[in-house]
Amino acid sequence: MVLPTVKNIAKLCDGDKAALLEALQDWGLILREGGYPCPKRGTQLKLRPEDDRVDSWIWICSGYVQARKQKRQRCRTRVSFRTGTFFERTNELRTSHLSLFQILGFVDLWVSGMPLNFISRELEISKRVAVDWASFCREVVLNAMFDLKTKLGGPGDPVTGAHTNSIEGSWRGAKAVTGPAGRKKAHIPGNLAKYMFFKRWQELRLDRTTEFFRLAGQLYNPLTEHPPDDRDNEEQEEEEVEEDQHA
Ligand SMILES: [Zn+2]
Structure with missing residues (x-):
């Protein structure tokens, strides 16, 4: 260290x-990758450089969401690495x-x-x-x-x-x-x-x-500051589905 x-x-x-x-x-x-699930539940966020600056990254969800009776779409949730830190x-x-x-x-x-x-x-x-x-x-x-x-x-x-x-x-x-x-x-x-x-x-x-x-x-800790929503009661139409391995 x-x-x-x-x-x-x-x-x-x-x-x-x-x-x-x-x-x-x-x-x-x-946080480390693998320890920060998407707020829309499920898929782990990935940390990517945000731009050329040495000190900026962005958490990105590469999972998919699917509204009921609709085509599944990329989740595309993005969270600044500073959020909750x-x-x-x-x-x-x-x-x-x-x-x-x-x-x-x-x-x-x-x-x-x-x-x-x-x-x-x-x-x-x-x-x-x-x-x-x-x-x-x-x-x-x-x-x-x-x-x-x-x-x-x-x-x-x-x-x-x-x-x-x-x-x-x-x-x-x-x-x-x-x-x-x-x-x-x-x-x-x-x-x-x-x-x-x-x-x-x-x-x-x-x-x-x-x-x-x-x-x-x-x-x-971003996880305790912004815990993933429990959407069971409110927004049932949107649910994250399994990550596309070929994406
Ligand atoms: Zn997501």
């Missing part, structure tokens, strides 16, 4: 589309559609504790967009923390070490790693979660960026 450092990310985004895709799938940010969040920022390099690089610099001014200069993104992405990143660790708590229950969470009586100590640590900007009230829960995960990953000698990507991939 390629270690997701800014240097490696820059190298990947500078040419080999297949290698970039492989890395994204290793990191858990993009962490990368889709860039769509909310109408001012700036970030490249994958900018998003992946942002994460790597953010988990390394770089100031937003530095990150925005380095990746050529506006400060405002950097502020938004920092908040998306905090959401990832915060959600992961809540998720762990739901799964494990109780105050003594062995994964994050989030014992109630150690919150204060964590908060001191969190202030140390986030700096004055991290003390904004709205950012406190996210920064605490960030601190707890970072501390844990450090103890386990895990790579922060890789682990962050794993959490982002778990939170933003």
